[in-house]
Amino acid sequence: MRKADLINRISENTGIAKVDVLVTLENLFKEVKKSLTEGENIYIRGFGSFITKKRAAKIGRNIKKNTAVEIPEHYIPAFKPSKEFVDQIKGKNLS
DSSP states (O other): OOHHHHHHHHHHHHOOOHHHHHHHHHHHHHHHHHHHHTTOOEEETTTEEEEEEEEOOEEEEETTTTEEEEEOOEEEEEEEEOHHHHHHHHTSOOO
């Protein structure tokens, strides 16, 4: 499902104009990015958590040049689904 499909479904299910749904979704994405950039995690009960994970520094390899490359410590965004969400997906046959 693409963002446009999601906007269409939400608009059909709620009766809210597609433009308003688009603005709301864009603002949600913007706030999630902003909060994670500031180091603040987002917890949505029954859905999951948007968190930042710390990756330790490590030595990587450039196999084309056969050289070692130091990869510094950094943070990455991650999503951790809630237990209810995981249980709901486990019960489905998605293939």
